[in-house]
Amino acid sequence: MSEKLKRIRTALIFAFLLIAGGIHAQTVKVTVKDSNGEPVIGASVIEKGTRNGGVTDFDGIINVKAKGDKPLVISYIGMKTKTVNIKGKSTVNITMEDDATTLNDVVVIGYGTVRKKDLTGSVASVSAKQLANIPVSTAAEAMQGKMAGVNISTTEGSPDAEVTIRVRGGGSLSQDNSPLYIVDGFPVSTISDIAPSDIETIDVLKDASSTAIYGARGANGVIIVTTKSGKEGKVQVNFGASLGVRKISNEIEVLDPYNYALYQYEIGDKTGYGNYDDLDIWKSVEGSDWQNELFGRTGLQQMYNLSVSGGSKDTKFNVSYSRTDDKSIMLSSDFKKDNINAKLNTQINKWITLDFNARLSYQVVNGLGSGADVNDNNVTNSLVGKTITFRPVNPLTTDTEENDENTSNREASPYDRMLDTYKQQRRLRQNYNAGLNWKPFKNLTIRSEFGYAWYYGKTTSAFGCRATRNSALGYSGRPQSQITREETRNWRNANTITYENENLFMKNDRLNVLAGQEWTSSGTETYNSYSVNFPASMTLGEVLANQGSGLALNNSNNIARKDNMMSFFGRINYTIADKYLFTATLRADGSSKFAKGNRWGYFPSAAIAWRITEENFMKDVKWVSNLKARLSFGTAGNNRIKSGLVQTLYTLTSATDKAPYFDETVDVMLNHSTLANPNLKWETTITRNFGIDYGFLNGRINGTVDLYWNTTKDLLMQTKIPTISGYDYQYQNFGQTSNKGVEFTVNAAIIEKKDFTLNFTGNISYNYNKIDKLNTDTEFQNYKWAGSTFDDNENFKIVEDGRLGEVWGYKSLGFYTIYDEKTNPNGDLTWNGKTWTLREGVVDNGTATVGGQLKPGAIKVQVDENGKALKQRLGNTIAPWQGGFGFNATFHGFDASVFCNFSLGNKRVNGAKMVSSFYGQARKGYNINGDFKSRYTGLDIATGLDLYNPGSAEVIAAYGSTEAAIARLNEINAGATIYNPAIVNKMSLTSNFVEDASFLRLQNVTLGYTLPKKLVNKVLLNNVRFYFTGYNLLTITGYSGSDPEADTSSRKNPMCPGIDYAAYPKSRLYVFGVNVSF
Secondary structure, three states: OOHHHHHHHHHHHHHHHHHHHHHHOOEEEEEEEOOOOOEOOOOEEEEOOOOOEEEOOOOOEEEEEOOOOOOEEEEOOOEOOEEEOOOOOOEEEEEOOEOOOOOOOEEEEOOEEEEHHHOOOOEEEEEHHHHHOOOOOOHHHHHOOOOOOEEEEEOOOOOOOOEEEEEOOOOOOOOOOOOEEEEOOEEEOOOOOOOHHHEEEEEEEOOHHHHHHHHHHOOOOEEEEEEOOOOOEEEEEEEEEEEEEEEEOOOOOEOOHHHHHHHHHHOOOOOOOOOHHHHHHHHHOOOOOHHHHHHOOOEEEEEEEEEEEEEOOOEEEEEEEEEEEEEOOOOOOEEEEEEEEEEEEEEOOOOEEEEEEEEEEEEEEEOOOOOOOOOEOOHHHOHHHHHHHOOOOOOOOOOHHHHHOOOOOOOOOHHHHHHOEEEEEEEEEEEEEEEEEEEEEOOEEEEEEEEEEEEEEEEEEEEOHHHOOOEOOOOOOOOEEEEEEEEEEEEEEEEEEEEEEEOOOOOOEEEEEEEEEEEEEEEEEEEEEEEEOOOOOOOHHHHHHOHHHOEEOOOEEEEOOOEEEEEEEEEEEEEEOOOEEEEEEEEEEEEOOOOOOOOEEEEEEEEEEEEHHHOHHHOOOOOEEEEEEEEEEEEEEEOOOOOOOOOOOOEEOOOOOOOOOOOOOOOOOEEOOEEOOOOOOOEEEEEEEEEEEEEEOOOOEEEEEEEEEEEEEOOEEEEEOOHHHOOOEEEEEOOEEEEEEEEEEEEEEEEEOOOEEEEEEEEEEEEEEEEEEOOOOOOEEEOOOOOOOOOEOEEEEOOOOOOOOEEEEEOEEEEOOEOEOOOEOOOOEEEOOOOEEEOOOOOOOHHHOOEEOOOOOOEEEOEOOOOOEOEEEEEEOOOOEEEEEEEEEEEOOEEEEEEEEEEEOOEEEEHHHHHOOOOOOOOOOOOOEHHHHHEOOOEOOOOOOEOOOOOOHHHHHHHOOHHHHHHHHHHHOOOOOEOOHHHEEEOEOEHHHEEEOOEEEEEEEEEEEEOOHHHHHOOOOOEEEEEEEEEEEEEEEOOOOOOOOOOOOOOOOOOOOOEEOOOOOOEEEEEEEEEEEO
16 A cells, blocks of 8 residues: 555544544533523533533533533432433533422431431431521521421520520430530530531431430430532632611519609608608609610621632532621620631542531620629629619619719619629630541442540629629629639541442342441630739729739639540441331440449440332322331430549639638638549430321422430439538439420422412421439429529429429419408408408418418418418429421512411419519518509508508598408409518419410511522622511510520529529511622
């Protein structure tokens, strides 16, 4: 062959190969839109069976260089996956449909994820989509009322208020019932420091099938928070800003100046507010509304968040910053929080991927919160509590200038105390997590995780002369200070190996096997320093700057024993034909909190599920789109006690310890109050769960029903021991509790049209708590929540066959009235010429327990056959029924949502009302609550005479006879609705103060508008949405206190929940905001 022909042949072959290659590697332009015609940003477009492809851009477009004839698989979260044939095509237009069933949504479980359709356990979730349209300031608020069996309540209204989260009631009595919090795989002590704008999903594991993998820490449920990660594609920037105003939602009514002056006259202050004839002058005096003085200002909330995310196929990133600046409704208080979150995912090579996450949170809280502060010698001196009981006007005989002097002789007003108080809390949290995935073989993944967390908190307090007149530290009337520092470090390492395979034992089966090991270690150090007796002339700033000028009291330092844990765990998931699902889990935990022999706990679980809709006999039942039955059984543990309880430890006395010497001198000495117990062992919870997942009409109606029964045994209890031992308390294992309940959730897509959608979501749960076993001789908790104010402080009964939250006291029967054969034959009292006595035949000695004085208008309680006040059950403070429901809608560019939550069947101890309801001890000058405007009174408002002694010469002279005076007493009290507090000098808990706390709350209402895409794209933006949201707008309740959820006792004494006293009031919040992405 000639050279020329060879060249021609070579050229032809080369051209042919080019043509063939061009055909083989065709470029296809794929455009992905939703059912409304809007571009779907970030949709995954992958050539089937390969890694070739990517994600759509802001216009929903991607150019894919197809390497063969394989179809393209297009997927996006919340939409149905589509497979499209591209052979011979250069352009493909895809319209994605919403996946109403959500069965393919991914749910995070322990050390892994699973499709919702493959779940065997009870799991509830909140997604980023649900969070996006309703801005909240904390992660807990995002969950409130949205998950059946998960009770979330804000115990009071301060900007950093403690949020109580309980999953299915909780099994412990005296220990912490909070769930385990996991953020991006790392256990944390709180989720309050996470910016809601950073959250991708929140998953709550409720039964042992899902929690047992966490073993020791999963007995009270597990809350898993996953923060947002970067997505492949162009860099996307999201910015949000909002401005809100706060106002107090409810004030407790108290007596106005005139009624207060009248009440003071009645209790014996005959000149302090003028002669009786002059009391009318107080009707024109405005007086001081201390609640308004301290909580009446308009709060201002500002929130900002900025995130940048994006990446390539191999490396993705997300970096975000958020800031909250909340000037609260309380005078001198505000809250600032800064969050930084950075997340990186990168594929180092074909087998190894690396992920890294860093979170930093810095909070500054200025001002006081609920309850008493460190320098209050009694909770009744709490500044917040005093806004109700402090006098609205000063008596005429008061030297007001003396009140401003640096003296402890007179109590200062709440306003003056607030101005003379400084408190600042600074909290810094840092969390770092790194994970390395190695995939040496197709079906095998090895993962190693490392984590480190550091917390530093500092609280600085200073009190001037007017804020120390009832100081627990002594040296009343002189400036004082306290500085507290706390530092905690946590380390964690977890190593897992996962094997996954399909069609291993039979066709259409799937196997997932997980085995792992984990160790954690944490240590905490705290430091407290007190200084008192500073020169009276010093300002608060000078006190803090010159600590050496005061008298240093005993410091209190604690370097706690480390909490170390070693764990081994494994899980097997096996699925047959997408119908039959099996899960088995085992975890072994060894904790340093227990001694040898009791150190290890073993927590197995098993679950099965049956997807009934996959059976052949269900194929023709078109209206049922999903039906799955679940059954699980397992155990989880609890070791939430302090470290070091198995060995005898000693501490040094602190500044607030009682002096053991007659001269009241506190010296440095060893202090031991808790006796060691080397026999302590794990508290264990056994969980049984049966559930149904359902879906109708192609998933437009879907939800779950769950029945559960949890038993917690070997309770870790702090119990009192005989003082002859030289100790006060010891931790022991005894007792058993159970929680039984039912949960129901429903979601419905009522209307689904291109320009109009309407959806409903709702849930309700019932939980019944019972104490099955309790080996103790003490029936009642002696909890002095108001110091020594009341005579009987044993109001919460903790006994076998009882329930946590059982309130006992005395049933009020109104008040004693005067017997008259004709006009009041059921009256109680008669006048014998010298005093009031019970009429013949009445056996009643109730005033010996409650009241103190036997007079008309005295509080009357139910008595037994011997006349003794009958102590009885008044209700339970833990709500058995809870839930929430809401609607959300879209119409063209508008969106709207409304959400309500509710609680039914529980009581609340109205401590604020109780404290302001009687005269006794040294309570002269105290104000009382507004219920007493219609009180029984012995004071004739027309004459100013005291008719409680109708036989006195002065009274007989004015009315003509004793009988006429008694008739007048009956006449002026014909409309009385409540007893006379002026003659009550002994007070115990009565049914007057145990109120129904059921409520229905309009939690939030949102109205938003998203600008048209065509308009915002012209200015190089992708999305712009404006919104207005109102929070806590309306609460329907019969409770007369500040708020039916207020609870200031649970944190201090878990066995006495549901007392509302000295609570920072809640507020209404109105927010206007904007979200922008580009």
